[in-house]
Amino acid sequence: MCADTTDTPEKLDYKSTLNLPKTDFPMRAGLPKREPEWLARWEQIGIYDRLREKSGRESFTLHDGPPYANGHLHIGHALNKTIKDMIVRSHQMMGFDARYIPGWDCHGLPIEWKIEEQYRKKGRDKDDVAINDFRAECRKFAAGWVDIQREEFKRLGITGNWADPYLTMDFHAERVIAEEFMKFLMNGTLYQGSKPVMWSPIEQTALAEAEVEYHDKESFTVWVKFKVVINEGAVAGIDFAPEPKIPGVLGIEDLQNAYVVIWTTTPWTMPSNKAVVYGENISYGLYEVTGCPEESWVSVGDRYLLADNRAADVMAHARLEEGMYRRVRDVSSEELASITLSHPLAGAEDSDGEWDEIRDFRAADFVTDDEGTGFVHCAPSHGMEEYELYRDLGMLQDVITYNVNDDGRFRDDLPFFGGKAILKPNGKEGNANAAVIDKLAEVGGLLARGKIKHSYPHSWRSKAPVIYRNTPQWFAAIDKPVGDGLDMHGTTIRERALTEIDNVNWTPKSGRNRLHSMMEARPDWVLSRQRAWGVPLTCFTKKGVLPTADDFLLRNADVNQRIVEAFEAEGADAWYAEGAKERFLTGIVDPNAYNQVTDILDVWFDSGSTHAFTLRDRADGSEDGIADVYMEGTDQHRGWFHSSLLQSVGTTGRAPYRNVVTHGFTLDEKGMKMSKSLGNTIVPEKIVQQYGADILRLWVAQTDYTLDQRIGAEILKGVSDSYRRLRNTMRYMLGSLNDFSEADRVDPSDMPELERWVLHRLAELDKTVREGYARFDFQGVFQAVFTFATVDLSAFYFDVRKDVLYCDGDTTERRAARTVLDLLFHRLTTWLAPIMVFTMEEVWLERFPGTDSSVHLTDFAETPSEWLNEDLGRRWIYIRQVRKAVTEEIEHWRQDKKIGSSLEVKPTVHFYLDEDRRCYEMYIEGYISEKEFSDVCVTSDASFSIENPPGLDASVKVAVIKGVFLEKATGEKCARCWKVLPDVGDHTHPGVCARCDSAIA
Structure with a gap:
């Protein structure tokens, strides 16, 4: 260690002769104020366009999943775009032509809903406005938010072609979306069908799975009685058991007055009931009421068919205790197959015969006895499993109803319930369920009623519950052969998609399984929406x-x-x-x-088609129309990744991406989901204003983005501490490299071993960094670089070489150290530039100012393979272990106030010569001399010994050596470098050692 700037009264002040670091690089970053200056500079010199001018590079394209242009950015946007930016910047600096075209989703419900909200506030009715006038307002609204979000993204340091983004509402984009739709029209996979889809009564449109989120909801639940009707000839036609299980029971006649009981959490679907189904392998019994409480919907003698596993639960809900009912006998599947049922509203006064037809009763493989009654009420217009059952039976025309209108109200002419609403306009419970329950109770159709809290689908936009509703919609058939002649990877959309999933690299790997399972089970793709703002089904x-x-x-x-x-x-x-x-x-x-046709396309078809007009059609797109990376949140397995794959395999036969990267959700510090109601939301703008965008970016780099992440004030403080440590490392290098020139450069072969060890570590790290960036592992890259900078450099190498840098004259050792610092500088600044885009630019410009200078125009420096020296690396691991043992002993002396500085000490290291080859190499073969080891330990002197240290039992081992013996260094304290040496005072300049005397001269 060299002397500090404190004057030594008895000696001359040699401060001016030291090579102290010189830099104007400030310790305090001031990022919130200074970052906009760099943004303006990058725009002025056209960084993104200048990078495109680099010729001969392999292209690398990250295709941007479009956010909706309808509000300010949230923390999820910041995480998403920052990860994308790190991918693009790192690949550019690894030698690719890394292109990024930002884009926006401008059509569909999110935009349209905002305009309708504005209309409602003004008392206007959307239906009174000409459709193209309404569409013009949607277009204007989206364009305004595109401009706002663009500036917010740029403020985060995101690079890209901001001057020419892609918008799904651009005329060319709308043309291509329509053109891509027509490919489904022409290849035979488009068809119109009527089936249950998730429908939002509030927004009056069908919703895709990706537009639905699940929240807890309290629902009415009812146990409803369907009276048994025995088919003609059933008694004579069934071969029953030879002996009845209960005396007096003659056969199926005892089911004549019994009831099949169903359970449902959607009472409003009862008017649309067309059937009841049972499970062939479920054990059923006939149960009879033998007693009942005063207030009950049951009577003594009532008989019910129930699954045996559910009977006790059902009876309990009917307020029947044990002893109030008995199991009469088994009911076989053959017996169940011989009966039909009547609807509980059949024959009701003023029902106009609406429910008088006999209800179908048959087995179905989706029935279980895990909950309910073991029987399932079927309204195929409002349930997909029931719909598919009767579709496969060829009976849809017999069971489909159209009782529910677009707004979720029953058709006006439906007896008893006409005009009743499932939901109110505000999304709250309407009067339909209550009306149906009351009517069922009135006609004696209820066994029990209650409420249940369960997970239920809601529209992600209006937050209101959705319903399954049969409506005419347009579909793409995913199991029908695609008539396009492209038989690669399968002839149907599903076959192609499942094959292509395995041709894609997934980060994390679990993404593959998730999308594969979704694609295996998904139904036909619903393409149509009943809205106004979008690309029509042409x-x-x-x-x-x-x-x-x-x-x-x-x-x-x-x-x-x-x-x-x-x-x-x-x-x-x-x-x-x-x-x-x-x-x-x-x-x-x-x-x-x-x-x-006037329906519009599902916006997921819009965004799923973006590869066609962005990657395929643009000059700055991808040469083969395939993106190197799609990167979005994990929810996009059922969203953009999903729709893009369906659309692309349906029109090109292949996936539109080579890599798919997903990130988790951002939570608060306690692991809670952020919400305005909880008051725990973190807004990117506030973080940028308080800390600067680089702190936000550094937070992203420090997290495992493949999982859910946490963010909050305490976490950001920790990030800021990491930032300060890195900033100080860069500041030290800048100061020590002041006036460094090529004339100072030393060839690695002429460097001391310590410097060659640093180059070895750089070679190791270069591989780690490049491989980490290539697999999008920013946390791994940052941790490796951060640990190297703070542990290997600041806490070790800089500490050791500070003496040489400050106190040596023009020596080989000093020039070697500065050469290494220069090599470190070029690698650390570029390795960290994709993460800390503003700070590394500041560091770079501090050393290389100039109008056109920028770290972001620079590639990662090539690291010679000959720097890698595994033997040297292993040797220095051991040397540092020995150093650690020495410094720990010195620290004990310092704490005991025996010394003030390590330079006052001479350590002697005692080795186990015969038992450890590393000791032998270090001590005998001279891989490091005693003088070099004293420099490594920052002491004035050091020695090695194979003798036992004073006072140590020879049979006791201490770590990797016998022990460390400390004594005071011999000599006087040098007034310039502060080392205690015997020759101090014997030279031309008073009070200094030989090395310092030469340096002064």
């Missing part, structure tokens, strides 16, 4: 023809070409302009023979 249907007919859909390439040309010039508004049908059809087919 197709026509033939009048008077059933949807199942071959000529129901108009498939005409000339018509399609007219449409896409109009969209390219005018956007999708052309579809809704007056006379659009005649414009597109006249001269090709008779416009009067066709209807124009």
Whole structure:
């Protein structure tokens, strides 16, 4: 260690002769104030465009999953875009042409809902506004938020083609989305069907799975009685057991007055009931009431068919205690197959015969006895399993109802319940459930009622519950052979998707399994939405023809070409302009023979198509139309990753991505989900204002983004501490490299072993950094670099070499140390630049100022392979272990106030010569001399010994050596370097050692 700047009265002041660090780089960052200056500078010199000018590079494209343009950024946006930015920047600095085109999702419900909210506040009705006027307001709203979010993203230091992003509402984008839809039209996978879909009565549109979130909801629950009706000939036609189990029971006649009991949490679906199903392998029994409480919906003698596993629970809900009912006998599946049922509202006064038809009763494989009664009420218009059952039976025409309107109200002419609402306009419980329950009670159709709290689907936009509702929708068939001639990887969309999933690299690997299982089980893709703001389903249907007919859909390439040309010039508004049908059809087919479809495409089809007009069509897209990386939150396995894969395999036969990277959700410090109601939200803007964007970016780098992350004030304080330590490391290097030039450079072969060890560590780290960035492991990269900078450099190498740097003259040792610092500088600044984009730019410009200078125009420095020296690396691991033993002993002396500085000490290290080869190498073969070891320990002198240290039992081992013996160093204290040496005072300049005397001269 060298002397500090304190004057020594009895000696001359040699302060001016020291090589003290010189730098204007401030210790305090002042990031919130200074970061905008660098942003302005990058824009001025056109960093992103200049990087594109680097020729001969392999392209690397990260395709941006589009956020909605409808509000300020939240912490999830910041996490997402920062990870993307680190991917792009790191690959650029590894030698790629790394392109990033930011994009926005501008269509669909999120935007439309905002405009409708504005209308409601002004008392306006959307239906009174011309559709293209309404669409114009949606377009203007989205454009405004694109501008706001763009600036917010740029403030986070995100690089990209901000001047020319992609927008799904651009005319060319709308043209391509329509064009991609027409490929499904032309390849035979598009069809119109009527099936239950998740429907939002509040927003009056179908929802995709990705637009639904699950929250706890309290629901009405009812146990409903369906009276048994025995089919004619059933008694004679069934071979029963030879002997009845209960005396007096003659056979199936005892079921005549019994009831099958069902259980449901959606009483409002009872008016749409068409059947009840049971499980063939479930044990059922006939149960009879033998006693009942005063207030009850049951009577003595009532008989009920129940699954044996559920009977006790059902009876308890009916207020029947043990002893108030008995099990009469088994009921076989053959007996169940011989009966049908009547609806509890059958024959009700003023019902107009609505429910008088006999209800179907049959086995189904989805029935269990885990809950309910062992029987399932079927309203195929409101349940997918029931729908699929009767679809496969060819009986849909017998069981589909249209009792519920778009707004979630029963059709006006439905007896008893006309106009009743499942939900109120505010999303709260309507009056439909209560009306149905009351009517069932009135006609004696209830066994019990109650409430249950359970997880229930809600619209992610309105936060209101959704329902399953049968509506005519447009679908892409995923199990029908795609008629495009592309038989690679399978002939159906599902086959292609499942094959392509295994051709993609997933980070983390669990993403593959998640999407694969979803794709295996998913139904046909619902493409249509009943809204106004979006790209329309550009197709026509033939009048008077059933949807199942071959000529129901108009498939005409000339018509399609007219449409896409109009969209390219005018956007999708052309579809809704007056006379659009005649414009597109006249001269090709008779416009009067066709209807124009007015539904819009699901916005997931929009975003799923972005690869076509961004990667394929743009000059700065991907050469083969495939992205190197898609990176979004884990929820996008059912969202963008999913829809992009479906869309791409349906039109190109392959996936649109090579790598898929996912991140988790951001929670508060306690691990709670952030919400305004809890008051625990963290807004990126506030973090940037208080700490600076680099602190936010550093937080991202320090987390395992593949899992859920936590953020809060205490966590950010810890991040700030890491930042300060790194900043001080860079400041030290800047100061020590002041006036360094090529003339000072030393070849590694001429360097001391300590410097060659640093180069060895750099070679190891270079591999770690490049491999980590290549697999998107930013936490691994940062931890490796941070540990190296703080432990290997600041706490060791800088501490050891401070004496040489400050006190040596123009020696080989000093020039070697500065050469190493220069090599460190170029690697640390570039390795950390993708993470700390502002700070590393500041560090770089401090050393290399200039109008066009920027660390972000620089690649990672190539690290020579010959720097790697495994033997040297292992040797210095041991040397540092021995050093640690010495410094621990010195620290004991310091604490005991025997010394003030380690320079006052001479340690003697006592080795086990015969038992440890490393000791032999260090002591005998001279891999490090006693003088070099004293420098490593920051002492004035040091010695080695194979004797036992004074006072130590030879049979006791201490760590890797026998022990460390300390004594005071011999000599006087040098007034310049503060080492205690015997020769101090024997030279030209008073009070200094030989080394310092030479340096002064």
